[in-house]
Amino acid sequence: MQSKSWLKAGLFAAIATAAFAATPARAQGSLVMYCGVQEEWCRAMSTAFEKETGIKVAMTRKSAGEIYAQLKAESSNPRGDIWWGGTGDPHLQAAEEGLTTEYESPANKDLNDWALNQWKAANKRTIGIYAGALGFGYNTEQIKAKGIPEPKCWADLLNAKLKDDVQVADPNSSGTAYNLLATVVQLMGEEKGFDYLKALHKNVSQYTKSGAAPAKAASLGETAVGIVFIHDAVVFAVQGDPIKPVAPCEGTGYEIGSMSIVKGARNLDNAKKFYDWALTPAAQALGAPAKSYQVPSNKNAPVPAQAPKMSEMKLINYDFVKYGSSAERNRLLAKWDKEVKALP
Template identity: 30%
Template structure:
């Protein structure tokens, strides 16, 4: 009897051990490490998008490389022969168009793409990049400092060239910042090249510093370091909410704008996971997260009213806005801009 019991126990242990061994490889299977290059603002990047995506996709771990749009674009182009990233996310459409022209992005229509506003994505089908949200130019004006200095409130871009503003304005450097580049390309498209360069020559006389971030000019205005900062509405809204004494000015001539977009690097080594991320970024869930910061998102009907942002904000955006033109002419425009104005660039 004892022999039968012992034999049975041994068989049971053997079966249990075999089951445990067969299950072990699955349990120990490592997560897919997805390398994502991004220009998304840090306060949005990890807290919301990463957490929400990984909750829905527990077998994928996002590893971020974050910098400003110009730096990320240069990094991607330098790695063209040996791409490192799997996905580009939250980078300006003008840069995504350039990457597409270089043959670096995978044509891919994500799930749910048909629910998005087609105006805010690549017009090719399948698209090489898909829009997330729109960001547009704004002037941050410190009302307290302006009163001390006797500065009138500017209403337009052309007001900023008045001599009273000399040394009182900061602006993003267009080679480093997508916001700086959208300002320059909007002026060139609105007024034509000859008039736009004349305008930028005059504006340069009043610029104290070209900084390497689209956010920094508004932060500087908010702190009173400089009374006027050319920035973008996401950061302006955040600075205003923080209690800084600023007013947001949306110049009447029209606003330069760009689109934060996502796309897949054609040579990604983790293609299935990359597609899942771009699918998710095109979802209603991801767009609802974006409405915490952006007044215009790609999914229609979700945007919320934001403090300081006018109801007619979308109608103020410069149209048409040719991202392919901005991409094709990027090197030429930046070379000309740097030749004229780089002497006032912030030290890196």
């Protein structure tokens, strides 16, 4: 008798344990994530969140301008829940156009002011998750072979010996390249900024879709110079490739990588869970092991040792509100298409 009841109790405990263990994966539903950073970091985030919550994540990596365009195209029937990562300008534009929704996370109290400023500017519809400065990376061997001085400034990229040897992304698809467009306009003034981009066009071999692609091309010697976020060039420098990251001497712009919840998200509660989790120090610490060296927005998150020191750079006072506004972003992109990309 005694042994039978022991067996029954044991069986019950085993079934209960199995049921409990199975609960998170079964009952927590799903989340559709549009991810704007490098694939490796996107995967690290979605896997860690799934593991922690049992919520199944369907993740797609795209460039920031593409995600914005997708949200706009899907606005009458939203498919995405959370847009995580990518430069802040298109997040701000989406906020202004009502493509994303308000949220206030309990984690806000732990964030740097620059992250909260995005949130305030967007009426709570987007928030800063990391920061990084714009610059370029050059292939040291290629520059040496050309016999030209090592480029240190934006002006150096106009050297005729760099003809067809500079790569940068297309600002329509890429948040990085829009950041460049807005940076030169703010740094040089609109007329001189466009003159600069037209002159640079002579040296550009191709406008890539993704913003970070030119860093890889420069690290492989497929191009002499790649205009990218500096941390994207650091990725290849730290692994020993012949690429040198540069913070341009005239000064440069920077991004506030952002996160927004899609308006009309089908999995709104899960989007909020992801949002809160993504602002924690533990989640923000997942960037560095995935070779992403931005500065995290949570004050308590570790800053990767490899992160470029923004405090030592000459940074412009980037006007995120203006250059993230719908009218200004649309205007500058149309002007760039007409006056720069259309050039032979």
